[in-house]
Amino acid sequence: MFQAHRNTRVERTTFFTRVAVVEHKHIPGLVDVIKVDQPADILRIAHDGAIDRAFGPRRPLLNSLLVSRILRVLSFNGRRFPTMSAKDATGRADRQDALWQRLNAAAPAISTGPSDLEPLARWVRDAHSETAVGPLVQQVIGRTFSATFTADEVTWGAAQVIAASLAPGNTWRNLAWRISGKVTRAKAMLAKMVGGDLAGVHAVSVAIHNVVKGLHQMRALYLDVALRQTLTPEMAGRRCLYAPGMVLRQATSSGTISGCPYSSGTLLLLELEKARQASGDESMIFLADTWSRCPAEQWVPAMLEGIWRRATNAQGQ
Ligand code: HEM
Numbered sequence: 001m002f003q004a005h006r007n008t009r010v011e012r013t014t015f016f017t018r019v020a021v022v023e024h025k026h027i028p029g030l031v032d033v034i035k036v037d038q039p040a041d042i043l044r045i046a047h048d049g050a051i052d053r054a055f056g057p058r059r060p061l062l063n064s065l066l067v068s069r070i071l072r073v074l075s076f077n078g079r080r081f082p083t084m085s086a087k088d089a090t091g092r093a094d095r096q097d098a099l100w101q102r103l104n105a106a107a108p109a110i111s112t113g114p115s116d117l118e119p120l121a122r123w124v125r126d127a128h129s130e131t132a133v134g135p136l137v138q139q140v141i142g143r144t145f146s147a148t149f150t151a152d153e154v155t156w157g158a159a160q161v162i163a164a165s166l167a168p169g170n171t172w173r174n175l176a177w178r179i180s181g182k183v184t185r186a187k188a189m190l191a192k193m194v195g196g197d198l199a200g201v202h203a204v205s206v207a208i209h210n211v212v213k214g215l216h217q218m219r220a221l222y223l224d225v226a227l228r229q230t231l232t233p234e235m236a237g238r239r240c241l242y243a244p245g246m247v248l249r250q251a252t253s254s255g256t257i258s259g260c261p262y263s264s265g266t267l268l269l270l271e272l273e274k275a276r277q278a279s280g281d282e283s284m285i286f287l288a289d290t291w292s293r294c295p296a297e298q299w300v301p302a303m304l305e306g307i308w309r310r311a312t313n314a315q316g317q
Helices: 039-047 061-073 092-111 115-125 133-142 153-166 171-180 182-193 198-223 225-230 233-239 272-279 299-311
Strands: 003-012 017-027 031-036 247-251 255-257 260-262 267-270
Touching (some): 017 260, 061 247, 061 267, 171 182, 233 299
Antiparallel strands (some): 003 017, 247 267
């Protein structure tokens, strides 16, 4: 029996009426996936101990193809990237916390706009510059993992290969890349540059694309003379934050979300950026109050703030 429906729930409070929607694609034996794009539903899932990133059962067929493809890209030498690791995977939470502490300690200094940020500040100031911003961002992020990390068009190309192989579609190209080992080579090169730390590989190849998007937004803000003169570095930094398009979860027991029933094994696609754009809920950006919170939740805004400060010559503002 084919079921592909959007479950609609109407919530009424003293102040407003809200319609919450989830989309469930369910064809027994073929696919069982729920897309979630409401902040309240996303946060409920993010706090639900029975919805995890263990990715045990891979049935049905299309679920299996999707999870296997993403896990293949987001693993290296038999180890999963932290963003695809279960909540209780050995050492995950300790490593997440250690990175969070380390990046938080570095955040105040980078928010002042040190000279390391000059290439990015120059890129923001010069809208006609042909320089690619990707390697400039990669260099700054990479240096948080290795003092000798040096980005160029080859390392940026590796990040683009990894990101492209995560995007839906392009099955034949992805197959060719898999057979030729292109994606594995890209990961191996970046892993070597960050001392084998998979959080580092994630940062310079996957998370980086959200930061690059933010830099393009910053350049547009800078071009507007009124905004250039009025936005504080904190305000500008906040306006350049983008959430990941999607993060993946899997139910380990049955339940319901927005009135939509799911069973053990159902995949849940949390559409964070869509949820943030529709609602303005900034907690979607880093899922900061949840077990999977981004360790860079303070460092990334501080870095963007530092770039704006330097670009506008607003040190000490
Ligand atoms: C705009 C930039 C970024 C955004 C919006 C962002 C957002 C997120 C989100 C939403 C998660 C949770 C994923 C999930 O629930 O499955 C996450 C996880 C993570 N992020 Fe970020 N991130 C950004 C940049 C970075 C950077 C620069 C780093 C490293 C320097 C980083 C390192 C990580 C790591 C290691 C995890 C996995 C944490 C764990 O569950 O153990 N992120 N990020």
